[in-house]
Amino acid sequence: MAKPVSIEVWNPNGKYRVVSTKPMPGTRWINLLIAQDCRVEICTEKKTILSVEDIIALIGDRCDGVIGQLTEDWGETLFAALSRAGGKAFSNMAVGYNNVDVNAANKYGVAVGNTPGVLTETTAELAASLSLAAARRIVEADGFMRAGLYDGWLPHLFVGNLLKGQTVGVIGAGRIGSAYARMMVEGFKMNLIYYDLYQATRLEKFVTAYGAFLKANGEQPVTWKRAGSMDEVLREADVISLHPILDKTTYHLINKERLATMKKEAILVNCSRGPVVDEVALVEHLKHNPMFRVGLDVFEDEPYMKPGLAEMKNAIVVPHIASASKWTREGMATLAALNVLGKIKGYPVWGNPNQVEPFLNENASPPAASPSLVNAKALGLPVSKL
């Protein structure tokens, strides 16, 4: 028998029981659930990562839906428990759902939600921040200053890389990868090389148009290239940012051999998922290539770093905060709650999960739909005509 976990209850007499495994930012998501007759139970347990047993205890004997977190292991055991409790809906408060076994959810007929669209720009901005911080050695220089080591301007002090005119490489040019590419191309006049399984047509058009604009103004135009292989990006780019999903095809995409093909002074940024990079190989590479720099938001064994990484001056490390802007985190909570609510109420699935603005408008009721259910097709759920 799993041990009980501490909870906070809203609207105790609500008809549907919805559990959130964590307190989430804002109150709109709670109010939207309450307005539709949900009893909302929020886990207030102090430990950061809940175990499967903790979540089983939270689900209990009767539960209509759960809003969970990317740190949790949503596999066969939890979907079986949710199904036994009468639950039909789960949503990650995240766009990535590599922590969810969607086949297991399908087996139990549980809808799986995620939160695309609302975190695209926020995440891309953090990737851009890490790119700049690495290029201009901002964290190293900040530490130097605070340590009282600055005793006057010097020609060689913290010399870094100029981005203008260099090449930015994007691996995984989906929503976030494309937004990041636009920031780096438009903001710093970098040329683009990208690799994705699909053509990023809108991104290509944007760079073409921006290049034409620069040329018309007497400036060097920016260019783009869709690489035929990931290795081409690694060889040619000066700054490389990783934005694919994590699956079997992207696990350890960046390994010892591939690191060796990158430029000695290249910058590597990872705001996707830690296991996309072989972190042990990365630490070795950083040790032997002091001019190679990385900006990491995600780690292979979160919350841990591989031995040696924390000591590397050429690494900038932040604790998985890429989507951490207030607007985005509140929006993620709203979308996750509406995914669960929509399935409970039997609403259809929103037709375009990339256009979620109508769900985020605080001054209007959200559409009667689940914003994004990744297994809608597998479960044969209807799609909204709105």
Ligand SMILES: NC(=O)C1=CN([C@@H]2O[C@H](COP(=O)(O)OP(=O)(O)OC[C@H]3O[C@@H](n4cnc5c(N)ncnc54)[C@H](O)[C@@H]3O)[C@@H](O)[C@H]2O)C=CC1
């Ligand atoms: N660090 C953080 O806080 C955040 C991390 N993420 C991560 O970023 C990922 C991407 O998010 P979105 O851009 O919204 O997803 P998306 O689905 O729009 O983009 C992913 C892209 O990766 C491409 N891709 C898939 N397999 C590939 C492969 N083997 N090689 C090259 N490209 C491949 C896809 O074709 C797609 O274009 C999420 O799945 C999540 O893991 C997302 C938000 C915040």
Ligand SMILES: O=C(O)C(=O)CO
């Ligand atoms: O949404 C995701 O996938 C995250 O990593 C957190 O924003």
